[in-house]
Amino acid sequence: MDIRKNNENKNQKESSPNQTTDKKKKFGRRDFLKGAAKAAALGSVAMASGCGTALLPSKEERELRWKEYFKKNYRLMTVSEKEETVRRLERLAKIKKDVSIQMSSKAAIPGVLYGYAFNVTRCEGFMECVAACVKENNLDRKSKTQYIRIFEMEPGEMAPAAGNGKYFHEVPVEGHFYMGAQCFHCENPPCVKACPTKATWKEPDGIVVVDYNWCIGCRYCMAACPYYGRRFNWHDPEVPAKEMTKKQHYLGNRMRARGQMEKCTFCVQRTREGRLPACVEACPTGARVFGNLLDPKSEIRFVLKNKKVFRLKEELTTDPKFWYFID
Amino acid sequence: MIRDVMNISRCKKNIFRIFAALFFILAGKTAYCGSGGVIETYKNATAPFDDEKLVDPMLSFSDHLVLVNIKYQGGKFWTRTRKDKIERFKCSKCHNNQDVNRPEAAKIAHGDIRLVHGGQEKPLQCFTCHNKDDRDFLVTEKGVIIDMDHSYKLCGQCHFRQKKDWVGGAHGKRVSYWAGKRVVRNCTSCHNPHSPRFKKRWPATYSHPLD
Known part of the structure; x- marks a missing residue:
């Protein structure tokens, strides 16, 4: 969760108006390379997902995958976080493979070994x-x-x-x-x-x-x-x-x-x-x-x-x- | 004085040796007795575990069940019925001392039965188990009439060890759930009473060689 927040903060900082005006003033070699790298990354994503930007994963899927990527270790999750994760995986399975699964995060029954x-x-x-x-x-x-x-x-x-x-x-x-x-x-x-x-x-x-x-x-x-x-x-x-x-x-x-x-x-x-x-x-x-x-x-x-x-x-x-x- | 000092140091040495020996013995004991291990854990667990509420009692067991007349270590248990799975039950529909006007009726009805039970020295006959006088029932060697649903009583007269294990849970198997109301398979749910040994057959799958 923390990592995700940090990332969001970073994104906000980058797109804040002050910085963009600074960038406009001195568009140098470094900025050009940055832009080129971004374009290349986008291109490779498009290639990987099957040519053409039209086949990029949907916004919902991208969001889910992003959240999925930054989830915690199962033992550190709270009950609600577990539930959220499980629902997310169900939805992802539906989007990606068109299978409707029912996933559980049921805890151990007390008094059982x-x-x-x-x-x-x-x-x-x-x-x-x-x-x-x-x-x-x-x-x-x-x-x-x-x-x-x-x-x-x-x-x-x-x-x-x-x-x-x-x-x-x-x-x-x-x-x-x-x-x-x-x-x-x-x-x-x-x-x-x-x-x-x-x-x-x-x-x-x-x-x-x-x-x-x-x-x-x-x-x-x-x-x-x-x-x-x-x-x-x-x-x-x-x-x-x-x-x-x-x-x-x-x-x-x-x-x-x-x-x-x-x-x-x-x-x-x-x-x-x-x-x-x-x-x-x-x-x-x-x-x-x-x-x-x-x-x-x-x-x-x-x-x-x-x-x-x-x-x-x-x-x-x-x-x-x-x-x-x-x- | 010197002797005393020597004695004391000897004593100290001996004490040290005793401690060392004790240490090894105790360490060995803890390693081999598995104290703190899972055996200790389950042996200490003597309180009854209430698993009835774990499984929804409304969950339908697909079969009809019958209460077993014996109690196991946890009380009552149930088994699958048999009568509703016999194709031509009730047997007295045909076996009723009236003429059957159909040629080869016995062959049509029971021609598929191969009696491979009891070994070569003492092969079983139909009426070793079936009641000659009332065909809807079974009968033990001692002449006790037994309902078809309670065949474990009949099988248990010879296979008493298996019966004991079945009641306890080391022979046979539970149906669907490890918790909740105990429902086990009947003898005849797995074994064909006429030839009880499992047939030779091909395995369901095969193992891929490791790495």
């Missing part, structure tokens, strides 16, 4: 979860980004790295088991510590999220994550407007851009409304259990109490909220 359990015995590798995740989270169809990976494992193995993550044949195969991996939403997340711009953090309900606009794309978090939980956009993600999930969340499945990091958010747009994440809902074998860790009657607590559970790379003290269990 999300936990996830994955039944290694039940998973049969149908990958319905992966397909549902791609659809729900508007993942890039071109580069085939996926948050979830399913590994086909030999008996006795424990680490997904040793499994086959590229299988494509009829499943389940005799003598193999299947293990899914995604972001584990660590309670002590190394990715958050690695971020130099504070673009990623842990929400009060335990979800590790990214403010896409504050991400500078340095990929330190990707390097810091011991579970390969993060994905990077090398190009602008391509999602056909028809297939786009319209119900979005600012921290969740809204459209990302090139050079931004993204990751599983436990479908924040769904879970904060009491719904199950897309992967849990899509699972045909019931291998995925999701719920509130702080609720003694929840399914996840039942699993943790009654089943043999383990977490990946527990010795790193990242404290993931994602357990594997066997029947």
Whole structure:
């Protein structure tokens, strides 16, 4: 906000009558160059937006983009600012891509800490979860980004790295088991510590999220994550407007851009409304259990109490909220 | 005097060693017990969480629901009905001791059923589960008549471990919501009772090789 005000002030100063009269008096080499630079900038904008000044973005769009450019980090925004931002993004999506989305900035529900359990015995590798995740989270169809990976494992193995993550044949195969991996939403997340711009953090309900606009794309978090939980956009993600999930969340499945990091958010747009994440809902074998860790009657607590559970790379003290269990 | 000084310095050394050892033990303990970690957090959370108001109770579950006769750790829960999804229910429309004047009626009605249940040593028969006397109902080995909507009772007589897990939440899955009124899928929502194992098939998608 401050930066924007300053800029406006500057503009006003430049166009104030006193200065213009001064300029008229001594129109030198410097002023000429200034003018030329401005003309060149305008020209290049026109070129970029598709030749000719008639196709320049509308005044409304330019204003929205200007405001969008100077918005704060999500955690510093007030509730009204969040609301304003979300409305702006909805309008921009309408103008730019002609899609009417509904974006939310719903805060974490108090008294909730999300936990996830994955039944290694039940998973049969149908990958319905992966397909549902791609659809729900508007993942890039071109580069085939996926948050979830399913590994086909030999008996006795424990680490997904040793499994086959590229299988494509009829499943389940005799003598193999299947293990899914995604972001584990660590309670002590190394990715958050690695971020130099504070673009990623842990929400009060335990979800590790990214403010896409504050991400500078340095990929330190990707390097810091011991579970390969993060994905990077090398190009602008391509999602056909028809297939786009319209119900979005600012921290969740809204459209990302090139050079931004993204990751599983436990479908924040769904879970904060009491719904199950897309992967849990899509699972045909019931291998995925999701719920509130702080609720003694929840399914996840039942699993943790009654089943043999383990977490990946527990010795790193990242404290993931994602357990594997066997029947 | 010199001896005393030596003793004191020795004592000091020993004390220092004890502290060092204690430090390592405690540090190790905190690292391995994960104190302050998420396990501690959830173990300390014993107060019931009221999530009923989180989800609008008016939100329609697309299916008809039936109250399960067992209670889970959180009280009552519901499951999907079965009877309204069986194509030819009620069964007594045909199975009523009257002649059916249509050739191959049994084949037309039930020809698609392949009974692959119970393994090779002890394959199940129709009347292991279906009630011979009243076809609208199921029957357990002990002769208890069971409504088709409450098939979990019938399945649970053999698959008691799965039933226990289903009631608790480690087997099967909830419908749509993690919060609010607990609605879970019935046994027959996922498994075909006549051949309960999931069929082999192609995965829905494939993973792009990493980088």
